[in-house]
Amino acid sequence: EVQLVESGGTLVQPGRSLRLSCEASGFNFDDYAMHWVRQAPGKGLEWVSGISWNSGSIGYADSVKGRVTISRDNAKNSLYLQMNSLRGEDTALYFCAKARSGSRGIDGFDIWGQGTVVSVSS
Amino acid sequence: SYVLTQPPSVSVAPGKTARVICGGNNIEGKSVHWYQQKPGQAPVLVIYYDSDRPSGIPERFSGSNSGNTATLTISRVEAGDEADYYCQVWDSSSDHVVFGGGTTLTVL
Secondary structure, three states: OOEEEEEOOOEEOOOOOEEEEEEEEOOOHHHOOEEEEEEOOOOOEEEEEEEOOOOOOEEEOOOOOOOEEEEEEHHHOEEEEEEOOOOHHHOEEEEEEEEOOOOOOOOOEEEEOOOEEEEEOO | OOOOEOOOEEEEOOOOOEEEEEEOOOHHHOOOEEEEEOOOOOOEEEEEOOOEOOOOOOOOEEEEEEOOEEEEEEOOOOHHHOEEEEEEEEEOOOOEEEEOOOEEEEEO
């Protein structure tokens, strides 16, 4: 079964750091680009970051650039999101999503995890 | 940065046709993808590359893209189609993935 399972979300104080993980199964992880997409409570989808199949191409939304680092370990079928200097506006459900190809650009996302909740509050 | 505009809501009677629009400057020059998200669930890709349907998505779902508007069309609407629908593109100028604000489809 094709599956993405996120973990690492929790309640964290403003200014602190957090690392999200996404474990993939059921497909050749190293063939595909991967992305993080978040959804604040009651709001729409917001793209956070994406990484190509070989980590050669990486992109970040302006809202997180400089505070977030995306990475992947193809040997472990895993995607990561290191989040630093967290703010209240980072509070959201964070999804990892698989692109339909190895390029992180033009393709849609055909597999999504169920998400992990990040709550930033003092 | 590139902006995608969707109406907040669309209502349709069962059995009728629903059209969800997604506006963007010269959007016909981009590839548009559409997602369905039901409450408490992850999004599901229903249309990719403007008009292609992933396996498992009913033929009732179709898409088009022309000028400044992309359209998701749902024919013979069913109660189970009630959901939020999001359009998405990749903006090569900013190298960003962009989502529309989402449209809530209500089946009357």
